[in-house]
Amino acid sequence: MTMSRALACAALLGALLAGCSVPKLExxxxxxxxxxxxxxxxxxSRDSLPDKHVEHxxxxxxxxxxxxxxxGGGCGxx
Amino acid sequence: xxxxxxxxxxxxxxxxxxxxxxxxxxxxASRAVDLPGDKAEALVxxxxxxxxxxxxxxFLVRKSIMDKVSLSGTYxxxxxxxxxxxxVTTASKYKETRxxxxxxxxxxxxxxxxxxxxxxxxxPDYTANTGNIDVTQEVFGGMTTVxxxxxxxxxxxxxKNSPEFSDHAHHWQYRFGLTQVLTPRWLMSLNFxxxxxxxxxxxxxxxxxxxGAFVPERNPRTRNSRAAKxxxxxxxxxxxxxxxxxxxxxxxxxxxxxxxxxGWSRYFGEKWLADVFARYYTQTHANFYSDNALTETVYxxxxxxxxxxxxxxxxxxxxxxxxxxxxxxxxKLIGTYEYTTYRFKDFTDVRTGELYGYGAxxxxxxxxxxx
Numbered sequence: 001m002t003m004s005r006a007l008a009c010a011a012l013l014g015a016l017l018a019g020c021s022v023p024k025l026e027x028x029x030x031x032x033x034x035x036x037x038x039x040x041x042x043x044x045s046r047d048s049l050p051d052k053h054v055e056h057x058x059x060x061x062x063x064x065x066x067x068x069x070x071x072g073g074g075c076g077x078x
Numbered sequence: 079x080x081x082x083x084x085x086x087x088x089x090x091x092x093x094x095x096x097x098x099x100x101x102x103x104x105x106x107a108s109r110a111v112d113l114p115g116d117k118a119e120a121l122v123x124x125x126x127x128x129x130x131x132x133x134x135x136x137f138l139v140r141k142s143i144m145d146k147v148s149l150s151g152t153y154x155x156x157x158x159x160x161x162x163x164x165x166v167t168t169a170s171k172y173k174e175t176r177x178x179x180x181x182x183x184x185x186x187x188x189x190x191x192x193x194x195x196x197x198x199x200x201x202p203d204y205t206a207n208t209g210n211i212d213v214t215q216e217v218f219g220g221m222t223t224v225x226x227x228x229x230x231x232x233x234x235x236x237x238k239n240s241p242e243f244s245d246h247a248h249h250w251q252y253r254f255g256l257t258q259v260l261t262p263r264w265l266m267s268l269n270f271x272x273x274x275x276x277x278x279x280x281x282x283x284x285x286x287x288x289x290g291a292f293v294p295e296r297n298p299r300t301r302n303s304r305a306a307k308x309x310x311x312x313x314x315x316x317x318x319x320x321x322x323x324x325x326x327x328x329x330x331x332x333x334x335x336x337x338x339x340x341g342w343s344r345y346f347g348e349k350w351l352a353d354v355f356a357r358y359y360t361q362t363h364a365n366f367y368s369d370n371a372l373t374e375t376v377y378x379x380x381x382x383x384x385x386x387x388x389x390x391x392x393x394x395x396x397x398x399x400x401x402x403x404x405x406x407x408x409x410k411l412i413g414t415y416e417y418t419t420y421r422f423k424d425f426t427d428v429r430t431g432e433l434y435g436y437g438a439x440x441x442x443x444x445x446x447x448x449x
Binding site: 003005025028031033034035036037041042043044045054058061062064065066067 | 119121123125132136137138152154156198203216219220249251253255257259260261262263265267269270271273296303305306309311313317319321325327331335336343344351359361364380383384389403412414416420440442444
């Protein structure tokens with residue numbers, strides 16, 4: 001029963017996808033519209049050395065680490 | 079000589095293959111990514127809090143060669159004077175210095191940037207050698223940047239005045255990142271890291287407390303962690319820019335952590351840039367952490383880094399443009415201050431029996447020159 005319900009759902013999904021005309025996704029912000037984004041104030045990480053210091057301070061005091069976007073990552077210290 | 083040429087040829091083919099594989103993702107005409115600009119940076123950093131005083135200089139020099147490869151070298155020093163609560167209550171205070179040297183090379187191929195790095199860190203009782211590779215690729219007409227990275231570190235752990243103690247630790251970190259232009263004024267980034275640790279993952283000096291008696295801590299020799307972060311940056315026009323981020327962390331030691339951070343940046347005239355920022359962090363304790371264990375277990379630790387606690391920090395950064403000649407060089411002087419409060423929920427000061435907490439000051443003075 002469960003299997004036949006799953007197959008029916010898959011068939012319905014397939015039919016919906018086949019029937020829908022998926023609009024073509026194109027870049028919606030053109031290069032000439034990105035002037036403000038290029039300003040250093042908008043950078044996710046502005047200065048690598050100070051960022052590395054702050055990450056080191058947190059790595060040795062907090063249980064969590066990673067996903068900070070700082071390249072190289074990790075801290076070889078105790 | 080022939081072997082060197084063959085190795086260089088193989089290397090070029092490998093980079094070309096990575097670039098072309100990534101290029102499949104890029105629709106439309108090819109655009110070139112810029113190499114990181116040449117620069118020199120000098121930092122003096124200081125951290126004072128909880129009985130720890132750590133300070134030192136750090137330097138970075140970056141130079142491109144033939145507009146294809148950018149080489150950078152870093153030196154980072156930490157002079158630590160440690161009289162933290164577990165040191166003064168179960169050991170004796172100490173001073174030590176850590177030296178870290180790093181080298182990295184960035185290579186640009188079409189819309190991809192490939193970075194190879196190596197780092198070595200030395201303390202009297204701890205040596206770490208690390209290698210990393212990172213690849214970033216612009217796709218979707220430059221609106222999306224995808225990043226992959228991998229780091230492997232091998233550590234040698236020793237103990238002062240105990241030559242018979244010698245152990246090792248290995249660390250693997252896999253990174254995935256995505257930066258997305260949302261609108262002409264908003265950016266979003268997603269980061270996901272998977273980390274694995276194997277080997278000696280504690281401190282040979284730290285003590286745990288079992289039935290009121292201090293015993294050497296016993297940590298598991300493996301740990302697997304996952305971290306995911308989302309961040310938004312928005313332009314507010316003449317009011318500057320704002321950023322807001324959230325990170326979730328979980329690991330096989332049962333630590334779960336949430337981090338929220340945010341900031342606001344604004345130019346004041348042509349010379350000054352000011353930032354204010356705040357951060358809140360909270361975590362649950364590791365399943366083998368105990369302030370004073372009342373059962374015998376295989377693993378036991380009283381490392382407050384693994385306890386239940388939260389910290390919150392507020393800070394400010396002021397950047398002054400010392401001199402700027404467009405197209406030639408740009409020199410900036412930056413000062414940062416951050417105050418962080420740590421509040422522990424299940425770690426006590428054994429001298430008073432009360433829950434422990436402290437405040438910490440972080441200072442940075444930083445000179446950056448791009449040329």
